[in-house]
Amino acid sequence: MTLLETNILTCPNCSKFVQVLEVLSFHIFESEVYSDGKADTTPIMPNTSRILICPECNKEFWLEDAKNILDNEIISDEIKDVATPTELFSVKNSDNLLGLSLYYKRLLDDQFAKTTDRESYLRILLWHELNNIVRYNIPIRNEVLVQCDKMIFENLVQLVKIFNPVYLEEKLMLAEMYRELGEFDFAIEILKTIEDDYLNDRKEELLTACKKKTTKVFKLKNN
Numbered sequence: 001m002t003l004l005e006t007n008i009l010t011c012p013n014c015s016k017f018v019q020v021l022e023v024l025s026f027h028i029f030e031s032e033v034y035s036d037g038k039a040d041t042t043p044i045m046p047n048t049s050r051i052l053i054c055p056e057c058n059k060e061f062w063l064e065d066a067k068n069i070l071d072n073e074i075i076s077d078e079i080k081d082v083a084t085p086t087e088l089f090s091v092k093n094s095d096n097l098l099g100l101s102l103y104y105k106r107l108l109d110d111q112f113a114k115t116t117d118r119e120s121y122l123r124i125l126l127w128h129e130l131n132n133i134v135r136y137n138i139p140i141r142n143e144v145l146v147q148c149d150k151m152i153f154e155n156l157v158q159l160v161k162i163f164n165p166v167y168l169e170e171k172l173m174l175a176e177m178y179r180e181l182g183e184f185d186f187a188i189e190i191l192k193t194i195e196d197d198y199l200n201d202r203k204e205e206l207l208t209a210c211k212k213k214t215t216k217v218f219k220l221k222n223n
């Protein structure tokens with residue numbers, strides 16, 4: 001069962017009221033998990049994001065920076081919905097396959113993420129988005145693929161410096177970052193420290209990929 005709630009926020013940039021949907025509970029029937037940690041669920045997860053775009057001033061802000069407003073403080077009844085980055089780029093065409101990735105890259109270049117936690121979050125979004133081309137086998141021109149691979153590499157080089165795994169699943173992600181960078185020995189070293197029955201099958205699949213010296217994202221057989 002999916003439970004959604006509408007929250008009213010004030011935009012930290014322009015101070016206008018905006019509204020955002022928050023997911024209170026969500027039941028997943030099935031999921032496909034990829035080596036980079038991305039999971040495609042059935043039904044599709046409602047679109048939630050820590051990065052939001054204000055419909056009033058069109059600027060991005062972090063959800064946690066916006067003040068929650070109680071209903072009884074509301075003075076206007078025409079409150080617009082925020083957008084998320086994925087909604088902005090929901091229509092993909094062959095000229096714009098890297099559109100969302102370049103948008104995330106611009107946010108990074110503009111210092112939108114001022115803490116390592118935020119930078120990690122944004123770089124993981126960028127990584128997963130760039131990996132979608134291989135993940136979903138999207139046909140693209142060779143020069144776009146070259147640009148994409150370069151962006152994955154440059155992003156991962158920065159991401160491994162700041163990503164601080166807390167959960168074992170995040171350790172798997174760190175190992176995967178090193179595997180995709182071609183640093184197989186590092187990746188294997190990290191994988192060997194993960195001892196957990198629940199994650200053992202995933203760990204073995206990543207170890208096999210390291211031993212084969214492959215660097216592309218792939219769908220895990222064991223979710």
Ligand SMILES: [Zn+2]
Nearest residue numbers: 011014054057
């Ligand atoms: Zn605003």
